[in-house]
Amino acid sequence: MRLVHRRPLLAGALAAATLVGVVGVATAASAATGCRVTYTVSSQWNGGFGANVAVTNLGDPINGWQLTWSFTAGQQVTQYWNGTVSQNGGRVTVGNTTWNAALGTGGSTSFGFNGSWNNVSNPAPTDFALNGTPCTGSTTPTTPTPGTPPPTTPPPTPTTPPPTTPPPSTPPPTPSTTPSGAEATIVPDPSWTCGRSTGLVPPTRGRLVFRAAAQLGAIRDVGVTQYGHRRILDIRGGTVTGDRINGSILTGGLDLELTLGTGATELEQVAILRTGDGTPIYLRTCGVAPAGDSTVRIVPDFEAPNSSPYAWLNTGTYVGTRTVDTTTNTLNLAVYDVSGVSPADPRVQLRDPAGTANQSWDCLTGSGTRGAAVFTEAVTLGASVSIGASKRGTRNIIPITGGTTTGRVAGSVLPGGADYQLIGSTTTLDARYVLSTTDRELILVRNCGAFGRLVPTFEARAAGPYAFLNANTWLSSDPGSAPGGVSITFYERR
Template identity: 75%
Template sequence: MRLGHDRPLLAAAAVVAVLIGGVGIATSAHAASGCRVTYTVSSQWSGGFGATVGVTNLGDPVNGWRLTWSFTAGQQITQLWNGSVSQTGAQVTVANAAWNGALATGGSASFGFNGSWNTANPVPTDFALNGTPCTGGSTPSGSPSGPGDGTPSAPPSTPTSPTPSPTPSTPGGEPTIVPDPSWTCGAPAGIVPPARGRLVLRVSAQLGTVHDVGVTQYGRRRILDVRGGTFTGDRISGTVLTGGLDLELTLTNGATELEEINVLRATDGTLIYLRGCGVAPGGESTVRVVPDFEAPTSSPHAWLNTGTFAATRVVDTATNTLQITVYDVSGVSPAEPRLRLTDPVGLANQSWDCATGSGTRGAAVFSESVTLGASLAVGASKRGTRNIIPITGGTTSGRVTGSVLAGGADYQLIGSTATLDARYTLSTADHELILVRNCGPIGRLVPTFEARADGPYAFLNTNTWLSSDPGSAPGGVSITFYERR
């Protein structure tokens, strides 16, 4: 029976659970049992839903698993945690994360995801583990509170956000990730599983062009340009502004180190600066992030300045969006199991802070004329007064000839001194990409560059440069970079 649209939305605590066991629970116990799957719709709202999936191995032990199924009503997975996902049309494949790939006979693993639906949301029925159909039976894990086909009910005036079920801290559960000492994200003891905390907000940012710089001195660099979006939460919601950047670095061992910057505008007009540091082990598409907020101390959102947060970050290539889900993990301590990340030996380490250097200016290397958007003032916050000046374009001349791409900004901070922190991308006339960070106090700016390590601008990858202070230019500023002597 379909649920009428006059029925209320499923409450956040309600579940629609379906046990996959052959053609039915009554007969599946006599079938050849390779695995058992429990699929639970944990929350559902207009156009979207959250679900958790548990898989139990009933066959021989496996070290590395893939769970496959087919959606039958056009559903799409938009974010997944505790595994990695690929979807082609209706066909879905979820592979294990780095820590949950070993399944002994009788062993289980679980993962969660957010998805989208259109006209209906029936549960899948054709699960297979490493190609073996899941025909094992068991008792359903939850009491149904809606129809078996998962048909959504009418939404309330404000959709609720899905909250993934917390993962237990027992051995075999989702681990605390301990970053390499070169990129600790302010959490040297480890970044706890975010879903152990309380959901604070969800960011859905629209991306522009994804720029693949190539392999630089640090690893493979991708630059994701944020072009807008929305965020929602119980205490705050609003829009994502242009000028944000997601700087993704893939190391030679497959691990990810991430820096992301977003500019948020709450519904009351308050501007908030969000900078996040993240890591992920090799083979894991969900990055574990430590977000840091700067909100005006005089605003109703100043509570963001003192919270303890952890987040997940996922890129949805189907919709070209960036999904960030932030949790308050105050009181959640790092616990076992722990997954320790180690950077490859001999690889240069990227820096979270501005580069520093002394010396005098030598020969000029190249100059820029950069156009700027209107300044955005966060105002006085926990570190000083934050101003954000979007970069809208420009040109370069000298040993690097080309253009300044729109995207990024100068995220300047004014305290006892004025510190500039400009992030942007150059596109050269011969089709190379260069990531620029020009950072430091006025009068002592030190730039760092990332170019393809085997490309014509690899000479920029050495930290031997100085920058002029920004000078006046039509529509923005002019800057010259020099050799350092």
């Protein structure tokens, strides 16, 4: 799982296209075979690249295909679309999907993928083969069956001349040519499913519920953490417009964008909406995007009061899009009801990079006893926003307006975020906020759990002075009273 605004770290876009052909060794009574492959590296960034592959069948029609090649410099496929991919060492095999299995003579299809490379050399493959036949750009004709001598006289001249133009054919469906696959189902990595392990369907297949335009405050770059490259976008208000809901976005929301080592994005967003009639609604959003795509596919989750006219938001199935316009400093959401829309081909499969920790959607838990104190916060709080009884219990939100820290982490608590409390048989706290240290480092904090069992998690720059916090082996005190808010101390966990 990981993040960044949708600006991949392009070290330069390579428009290098490699054209390869197909050579077929025909056997007795075999069909004519032949193929042509165009391999294009469409973009390249530090540690990653994107490529498109176009395949043309020059031989007799086929129904079902596999294209193979070998990478020679350690490249690895990390994501793919419009095909099925497996890799063993440097050997890559791509198979057809259900909709592009049939390739007539002269028929073409294409697929794409994102990969990792060593930042030194990324040579194009040269040994493409379609269904085992090397692709050279020519065909091998059918040979007669052994034992049957070839004809000694030419065939009679046909009385009807052959057609001068080829018969019309129906081209195969045109696959998406971009990693985003706006009309593709995005299948997330199992570590960050957004509750849609079978895939996030294209939102526009559903019905538009509302659009929202959030005004951004600071855009804070934490840097590369234990999970990936983290950016934090402060939400400073905004508007919501739709047929059944209109209103505003309250100040204090957070948009937590993670760019993984593959270039893909994972997103979490917390915000509070207030409708035109004053009803508060808690919105927590999960999202993903392939590398190079600036549009994040999101799954919004609403908690509206059960007794309100907006309780229908609690039970719907929603998918949408999130984009950021840096020229107007605006974050835009479009949310669609996709009830009854099933995942379908084409699909974009996302894979997290191996060897990197995964961020967690849920609170972490841990046991142990308190050791030495690490640092203490004095957090100032704003007026609480009560959602009331909703689908998970009674939600109460206490905005964080600032504060200070002392100890091994000295600095300030930035305005933004909140404690998103859930009150039931037990009260669970879930505070999300950001620290700014005196030496100008940023630390993302989540302090979560029931009273007496709070477990904090931290996300700091992996190469920075507070990377020790990323081990996440800490315990938290319960909130104590302090002027204008609460005091909290974090401890080593024994």
